Amino acid sequence: MPIHDMLYRCPRCGHDPLEGHKGRARCSSCGTRFEQGRGSLITVRPPEGLAEQVSATSLLADLEKMGGPGAGKERGRGASEHSKGSNEDGSGSSGEHLYREARVSLGIAEGHDVIRWRGEVLGFAERISWKGEGLIRLEGELLTFTPDEHGAAVRSRRAEPEGRVERFSCILADIRGVQISSGAVQVTLEGDRLYQFEFVDDSAKRWEDLLCLALRRLYSESGRCVIEFKPRVVTEPISMKSGR
Amino acid sequence: MKEGLTGKQGTEQPMVLYRVLRWVMSIYFRARMKIRFEGEDNVPKKGPFFLVLSHQSDLDSLLLHTFCPRLIFTLAKSSVFRTRFMAWLAPRVGAVPTRRYQIDPQSVRVALRLIERGEGVGVFAEGERSWDGKLQPLRGGTIRVLLKAGVPVIPCGLVGTYEILPRWGHMNWFKLGLGREPVTIRYAKPIHFGRHDDRASRERARPEATVRIEKALHAVMAR
Numbered sequence: 305m306p307i308h309d310m311l312y313r314c315p316r317c318g319h320d321p322l323e324g325h326k327g328r329a330r331c332s333s334c335g336t337r338f339e340q341g342r343g344s345l346i347t348v349r350p351p352e353g354l355a356e357q358v359s360a361t362s363l364l365a366d367l368e369k370m371g372g373p374g375a376g377k378e379r380g381r382g383a384s385e386h387s388k389g390s391n392e393d394g395s396g397s398s399g400e401h402l403y404r405e406a407r408v409s410l411g412i413a414e415g416h417d418v419i420r421w422r423g424e425v426l427g428f429a430e431r432i433s434w435k436g437e438g439l440i441r442l443e444g445e446l447l448t449f450t451p452d453e454h455g456a457a458v459r460s461r462r463a464e465p466e467g468r469v470e471r472f473s474c475i476l477a478d479i480r481g482v483q484i485s486s487g488a489v490q491v492t493l494e495g496d497r498l499y500q501f502e503f504v505d506d507s508a509k510r511w512e513d514l515l516c517l518a519l520r521r522l523y524s525e526s527g528r529c530v531i532e533f534k535p536r537v538v539t540e541p542i543s544m545k546s547g548r
Numbered sequence: 549m550k551e552g553l554t555g556k557q558g559t560e561q562p563m564v565l566y567r568v569l570r571w572v573m574s575i576y577f578r579a580r581m582k583i584r585f586e587g588e589d590n591v592p593k594k595g596p597f598f599l600v601l602s603h604q605s606d607l608d609s610l611l612l613h614t615f616c617p618r619l620i621f622t623l624a625k626s627s628v629f630r631t632r633f634m635a636w637l638a639p640r641v642g643a644v645p646t647r648r649y650q651i652d653p654q655s656v657r658v659a660l661r662l663i664e665r666g667e668g669v670g671v672f673a674e675g676e677r678s679w680d681g682k683l684q685p686l687r688g689g690t691i692r693v694l695l696k697a698g699v700p701v702i703p704c705g706l707v708g709t710y711e712i713l714p715r716w717g718h719m720n721w722f723k724l725g726l727g728r729e730p731v732t733i734r735y736a737k738p739i740h741f742g743r744h745d746d747r748a749s750r751e752r753a754r755p756e757a758t759v760r761i762e763k764a765l766h767a768v769m770a771r
Contacts, residue, residue, distance in 0.1 A: 310679055310716040327718040340718065343711035343729070344681060360714065361680040419629050419638075419645045427645035427654050429629040481649055483676070486627050496650045509679070532688060534675060535650050 305487050305508075307338060307346070312373070312507035315366035316350070321506065338363075373513035374402050402518050405441040406506035409434060410449060410469060411488070413498035432500055435469040440501055442514060445522060447491070448473035449499075476522045482515045483534040484508050491515070492535075563619055565640045573614040580725030581712070583615065587735035587768075591617045596663040596699045597738065600690075600761055602769050603672040604681055605709035606719065607731075612670055612706065613642060615733055621662050622670035623655055648675065656693055663697050670704075673761065681710040683765055691758050695750045698743025703736040703761060705768030734768040 308324035319333035327340035335351035345357040411432040419426045438451035450471045474493055481492035488502040489511045503511065519537060520530050528539040577583060591597070599620060601608060609622055624643040629635045638645070644662075646655035659669050673691070674684040694701050708731035713719060741757050744750040 305716055306718070307716050340716075342727070344714045344717075359680075360716065361682065364680055413649075416626075416647075417629070417635065419626075419635055421639035425654065426639055426658055427626065427629075427652065428647060429626040429635065429645055430647060430649075432630075483648060485625060485648065490649050492649045498649050532685075534687075535648055535652070535689070538688065 307340060309487070309507045309509050310360065311338060311346075311363060311367070312510040313367055313370065315363040315370075316348070318370050372517065373510045374517050401444050402514065402521070403441075403443050404511075404514060405439055406511070407437060407504040408440045408449070408501040409437050409504065410440075410451070411435065411500035411502070412469065413500070430498060433466040435467060437504065440511075442518060445476045445518070446473055447476065447479070447515075449501075476515075476518055479515070479519065479537060481534050481536050482512060482519070484512050489515070563640070563642070565637075566613075566619060566642055569641055570614050570619075573610065577611065577614060577725070580728065581708075582728055582730040583611075584730065584732045585615070585734075586732060587737070588617050590702055590735040590737050591668070592700065592738075593618070594666065596666050596697075597668050598663070598694050598697060598699060598701045599668060599670040599704050599735075600673050600694070600701055600765065601670055601704045602683055602706065602765050603674050603677050604706070605677065605713045605715070607709040607713050608672070608677075608706045609643075609670075611709065611731065611733065612704070616668070616670075618668045620668045620670050621659075623659060623672070626652075651689065659693065660697060663699055673765075677715040678710070679715050681714065683762065683769060686758055686762060688754065688758075691754050691761070692750050694761075695741055695744040695753050695757060698741065700738035700740055701761065702738050703764035703768050705732075705734045705736075705765060705770075707732040707734060707769060707771055736764045736768045739764065 306324055306326050306329070308322040308329035311322055311329060313320040314322055314331035314334060314336060316336045317331060317334040319331050322329040322331055322338070324330060324338070329338045330336070337349040339347045339349070341347035341357050345359055346363060347355050348358050349355040411434050413430040414433045415431045416428040417431055419429055436451055438449055441448045441450070448471070451469055478493050479491055480494060480496070483490050485500070487508055488500045489508050491499045491501070493499065501511070516530070516533050519533065523530055523539050524542070527542055529542050530537060530539050532538040599616070601612065609624065612622065613620060619642060621642040621644055623646045624638060626645040626647045628643065629638055629645045644655055644658050646652045659671075662669050671690055673686040675687045675690070678684055708729060712725055712729050712731070739760055741753060744753050
């Protein structure tokens with residue numbers, strides 16, 4: 305997974321997003337470069353001054369201090385979003401209202417392959433059908449996917465979509481599980497329906513963190529805390545957690 | 549008729565390809581990394597056990613399958629099996645598919661059958677690789693399976709793999725381990741929880757079992 309998937313915002317100036325490829329990322333605002341250094345250290349090269357080796361833990365902590373996935377200066381999407389409580393540039397959070405959108409390739413699990421060995425069923429592997437690109441939007445308690453009008457090809461796979469999918473949306477309470485797998489965010493809805501989102505120009509980790517944050521907020525309103533997000537969202541009363 | 553992976557107890561599985569690849573990979577890894585082993589005696593020579601692992605890198609399962617004193621079977625995410633080649637290869641080297649996006653009773657069944665056969669089964673109890681090299685919360689479902697099986701649980705830490713190939717790092721087989729970085733594979737003493745057949749008993753035992761395993765994993769992951 306590329307470095308800018310983990311560092312989805314510049315840990316130095318807060319600019320969002322970082323641009324990068326594989327083991328390198330660059331902030332287009334302050335010019336700081338981030339490179340995979342020796343061991344698990346990240347070499348941080350400011351435009352002026354000396355480079356330093358910093359641990360991923362410390363940079364992740366810096367992102368958390370900046371407000372985590374629900375805050376930050378992010379890309380604009382037009383005036384209509386401003387009234388919905390987002391940042392000036394159209395995304396982020398305002399109070400309890402989380403908002404973000406991004407371009408994705410959508411895959412849906414349609415059936416599975418049986419994995420056998422010597423005639424015995426060992427398990428199953430989901431079969432993902434790619435449905436084309438579109439826009440995913442998290443707005444408050446609603447997650448929506450809007451497909452491109454002309455059925456654009458799945459860019460990351462250079463493939464034509466396998467069938468079309470209509471615009472759909474779900475409320476957060478319908479989400480049964482959230483996780484990252486192979487660089488994509490997988491969202492499980494009721495009935496174990498699996499939707500897989502590959503982000504064209506945004507970080508999968510940010511979206512996983514964002515959805516987890518949104519679910520935490522949702523359940524906390526009813527006095528519950530989330531203790532697991534995968535394979536199932538599991539909650540318990542907040543009183544139990546604090547009593548431990 | 550051939551016996552499957554989880555065939556009858558006492559029927560030795562040859563796993564020829566697995567053994568050959570272990571040999572080949574051990575040469576590769578020893579050339580690239582300084583590998584140390586600690587507590588190998590804690591892995592029983594015979595009989596079933598669960599190996600509970602910390603997961604910090606893609607290298608973890610490769611190193612474990614290569615260097616564990618016993619042939620080991622591990623639960624691997626089902627997406628690994630999506631290509632034809634991997635669907636053919638992975639079961640032959642001891643990988644059992646598990647669907648991470650839902651509760652997967654089939655993978656639990658296969659793991660428990662392997663345990664019944666007297667095999668060692670490895671599980672990554674955190675369910676995914678860590679982003680920052682720290683231990684993440686252990687999955688409740690995994691702890692339930694350990695309690696249901698009632699066999700020795702051996703916590704195992706692979707120290708140094710995060711430094712070589714962290715989750716956010718880029719995999720390059722040619723550059724991997726060129727600096728001969730140290731890796732320590734450390735096995736803790738087995739923990740015995742006893743067998744918890746009914747659900748209520750498992751739920752009662754789960755919090756304490758989780759704490760004990762977490763504590764042991766922190767100890768084996770110490771640098």
